[in-house]
Structures are given as C-alpha cells and as structure tokens.
Amino acid sequence: MSSSRLPLSRFRVLDLTAHRAGPTTARQLADWGADVIKIEPPAALDDEPGGGLIGKRHGSDFQNLHRNKRSLTLNLKEAEGKAIFFKLVETADVVLENYRSDVKTRLGVDYEACRKVNPRIVYGSISGFGQDGPYATRPGVDQIAQGMGGLMSITGLPGQGPVRVGIPIADLTSGHFLAQGVLIALLDREHTGVGQWVHTSLLEAQIAMLDFQGSRWLIEGDVPGQAGNDHPTSTPTGVFPTVDGHMNIAAAGDRLYRRLCRALGREDLITQAEFADTGLRRRNRVALNEAIAAETRKWKRADLVAALTEAGVPSGPINSIDQTFGDEQVQHLGIARKVEHAQLGTLGVVGQPINLSAAPQPETLRMPTPELGEHSDQLLGELGYDADGIARLRAGKVV
Structure with a gap:
C-alpha cells in the first residue's frame, strides 16, 4: 500500500520526543501514514544519542521504535533553529514532546507558543507525573512510575518483595494513550476548527492500567497484594x-x-x-x-x-520470545514485520496489532529508522532554503 492511502497520511507530526514514551506515540501515528518529522539535536550537540536510554541508533530497540519517520537536526536553543521549527508548525497538525513539564516553556516551544503560530495545532505532551502539581517538575522514568503507580506491589510471588514488570509498561501505555488522545483531538478539530493541548503522564497511565486492581481499593477498600502466577481473583x-x-x-x-x-x-x-x-x-x-x-x-x-x-x-x-514468534498462529497474524535499511539490510520489527479491513498492513514497513539528520536537506528545501542557505545553517550548528 502506498503511504498516500494510509489512514493518517494527511497529517504532519513534529516529533520532539526522546526516550520511549513519546516516540511510542509518534510510532503509532507514523505506522498509519502520518508524515512524522523527528526533530533531533545536531550531532555536535547530542551527548546522548537516542535519549540515552534506548541504545545505539543501529541497535534493535532504536530501529524498532523510530521507523517510518523522517529526521531533521535542529538546534532549538538557537533563534534561527527555533524560527525553522515555527515555520514547520505553521503547516503541521501535531506537535509531540515529552520533556519535563517546565522544559518546553523554557525552550519557548510550548503549546501557547505553537498555538499563536497555528491555532489548529494539536499539541501532545507526556511527562513523568503530570503538567502541574507537587511532582510536576520531577524527572520520571518507567520503573519509577511502576513503583509509584502500585504495579510493583502486586507483581511477583507472595512475600518476595516488589517486582518490576518485564516491559516498560508505563512508557508504552502512556505513549499509546497519548496517540489516542491526539486522534480524539484531531477528530474534535473537525467540529471546532481549532486544536488543543493533550497530555498524559507515566503515573496516570500506570494507574489507569491497574484497572480492576485499582477498583478493588476504590470501591471495596481492598488493598491487593502479590498473587504470583495465580489470577488475583479467578480460581483456578x-x-x-x-x-x-x-x-x-x-x-x-x-x-x-x-x-x-x-x-x-x-x-x-x-x-x-x-x-x-x-x-x-x-x-x-x-x-x-x-x-x-x-x-x-x-x-x-x-x-x-x-x-x-x-x-x-x-x-x-x-513461551520464550523465540517460541512466541515461531508459533504458527503468530506467524499467521503477521505481526513480525520487515523493513529494508540501507546499511543494516532487512530487519525484523514488531508490527501493529490493529487490523483494518479497508487498510491492511503492508508486508514491509515503508521506511526504516532514519539516520541522524537524513532528511534535513529535503525538509529545509521544502521550507525554501537553497544549498547555500543550508550550508550556512550547518556551519552555524543550527542543523
């Protein structure tokens, strides 16, 4: 299927995110066709490629997380870099960020700044603990949210002490919740004509995922404990x-x-x-x-x-992970996808679990994870910069 036929191909997304939660949102939108522009610091300014937690750019984690995006390097601390960003905002539909709650305001790329340039913009944010409140400016990562959100207290064998879940569940679920929120806001924009700020947090996502374990406390006053491999309430x-x-x-x-x-x-x-x-x-x-x-x-x-x-x-x-992907039903479902990378060859990545009857998933994802700044010249050219102008921006470490 060509990208022009994918359901979200009419939307452009500016992706300021790093680490995992925000990039998960961007991946959801990119996989379904959105033109996602991954904005990253120029190589000379980036002391933690990939955000410091996802590993090397050519590693399996980074390659799985950032496919179907274009990469633009941009120094948002420079006035000209910020001016380029706002040129992109003028025609964009969505901006995504997962800075600590106060950082985007200090950088001057917060929702109010973007809304002044483009009132139709949908601005999506993920933070550790929320955009305001006593913990708003605290740094937060997945395992901290697993602990504070109650999950580690109900995971593991009875009496063994708190246990971390084997996936970054707060990162992943907050990313998925934000993608859902962005789509809701885009649908609402069809009626109102204007965008809005959509935000969630690792802590909120983790608590939402407690679901019936949370309601056991809220409704029944019961504090769930560890049940190990037994279902907490259903026997056997x-x-x-x-x-x-x-x-x-x-x-x-x-x-x-x-x-x-x-x-x-x-x-x-x-x-x-x-x-x-x-x-x-x-x-x-x-x-x-x-x-x-x-x-x-x-x-x-x-x-x-x-x-x-x-x-x-x-x-x-x-099953072990290899047995999972070797299972005949898993292979029939086709959730293991392939993407062609110019340097790394054919890569296997985890596909989407969503199936649409009129928009089937392609056998091969349309774009691999980009190299740092791979599309900078292309994107700057789309904004009207010529070769000399782009060279000047590079010399000034703006891009």
Whole structure:
C-alpha cells in the first residue's frame, strides 16, 4: 500500500520526543501514514544519542521504535533553529514532546507558543507525573512510575518483595494513550476548527492500567497484594507443570471448572466439599492448585493444550520470545514485520496489532529508522532554503 492511502497520511507530526514514551506515540501515528518529522539535536550537540536510554541508533530497540519517520537536526536553543521549527508548525497538525513539564516553556516551544503560530495545532505532551502539581517538575522514568503507580506491589510471588514488570509498561501505555488522545483531538478539530493541548503522564497511565486492581481499593477498600502466577481473583487460573514445560490454564467459574476436571479425569474434584463453589475454590486455592498440578504433570504440554482446547477450557503454553514468534498462529497474524535499511539490510520489527479491513498492513514497513539528520536537506528545501542557505545553517550548528 502506498503511504498516500494510509489512514493518517494527511497529517504532519513534529516529533520532539526522546526516550520511549513519546516516540511510542509518534510510532503509532507514523505506522498509519502520518508524515512524522523527528526533530533531533545536531550531532555536535547530542551527548546522548537516542535519549540515552534506548541504545545505539543501529541497535534493535532504536530501529524498532523510530521507523517510518523522517529526521531533521535542529538546534532549538538557537533563534534561527527555533524560527525553522515555527515555520514547520505553521503547516503541521501535531506537535509531540515529552520533556519535563517546565522544559518546553523554557525552550519557548510550548503549546501557547505553537498555538499563536497555528491555532489548529494539536499539541501532545507526556511527562513523568503530570503538567502541574507537587511532582510536576520531577524527572520520571518507567520503573519509577511502576513503583509509584502500585504495579510493583502486586507483581511477583507472595512475600518476595516488589517486582518490576518485564516491559516498560508505563512508557508504552502512556505513549499509546497519548496517540489516542491526539486522534480524539484531531477528530474534535473537525467540529471546532481549532486544536488543543493533550497530555498524559507515566503515573496516570500506570494507574489507569491497574484497572480492576485499582477498583478493588476504590470501591471495596481492598488493598491487593502479590498473587504470583495465580489470577488475583479467578480460581483456578494460573501456571501448571507438564512433562515438558509449564502452561497456563484458565478455568474459573463452575462451567469451565467442570470441563477441566473431566478433561483431567478428576470428576471427583467437582463435588469435593472444599472445592464445591467459586468462593470455596478461591479460599482453598493452594490445595486445589496442588490437586490439578498432580494431574497436569502427567501430560505432555502440547497434548494437554489440545485436550483442554477440545474441552473448551482456555489454555496455552508459556513461551520464550523465540517460541512466541515461531508459533504458527503468530506467524499467521503477521505481526513480525520487515523493513529494508540501507546499511543494516532487512530487519525484523514488531508490527501493529490493529487490523483494518479497508487498510491492511503492508508486508514491509515503508521506511526504516532514519539516520541522524537524513532528511534535513529535503525538509529545509521544502521550507525554501537553497544549498547555500543550508550550508550556512550547518556551519552555524543550527542543523
């Protein structure tokens, strides 16, 4: 599919973000066709390429995060660099940033400054803790938000102490939430004719992701703890051993529980007094899990998954990452995508989980992660600068 047919191809996005949360927003918009211009400091001024946390530019993380964007180097601390930025703002639809809440104002590229140039601009911000309030100017990264947002207190085995989730979930979810917010604001602009400031934070995103664990406290006054591999409220749902590895089984509720017991040849567990209803099974979770595990460890994992699938009980293997991408259903879904890089060759990246019937994902992503400033001459030319003018900007370390 050509980029002109992608759903967001009519929008231009100026991406001032670094690290992971903001670039995740930009990637969401870029993958669906937006013209995302990644604005980065000139090489001579950048002492932390990639924001210092994402690794080298040719590394897997950076390449996966910044595909489908064009790169412009620009020194926003120089008056002429800022003037170029605002020329871009004039015709842009979206500006994205994830500075600490006060930095954009000090740089003079905040929402009010952009709105004066282009009232239609949608300005998207991510911060650690919010744009105002007692923590507004504090630096914040994913793991800090995981801890402050309660997630680490409910992750891990009971009594083992707080455990970090294995992905930067606050970064990723705040990036996705901001992308959603930007799209909402663009839709609203169709009615109002003007843009607005959209913002979220790592802390807000992490708390939103608590979902039912948060409502257990807000509504019931219950402080959830660590439940390990068991579902916090549904029993039996958890990890069980087999002859050749572990698997997940989810058989909460009377109907699924009966199906599980029959598939395992343990119909006696259906009427056993301590497991007779949902409340009793939750109360006697440890004993029930032991009884189920005694049966599952007799099976090969694939055979048990097949038997439980036939019985209508949700189950599945616990895969390593290579096994995940080797799974036949994952391969059928095609979420592993390819992109062609001039220096690195064919690269595999993680694709979009969203499927649109009239706008299918292309087999190959349209652009690899750009080299630093790869499109600077092109973009400056679009703004009217000739070769001599661009050379002058380079000599002055403006670009």
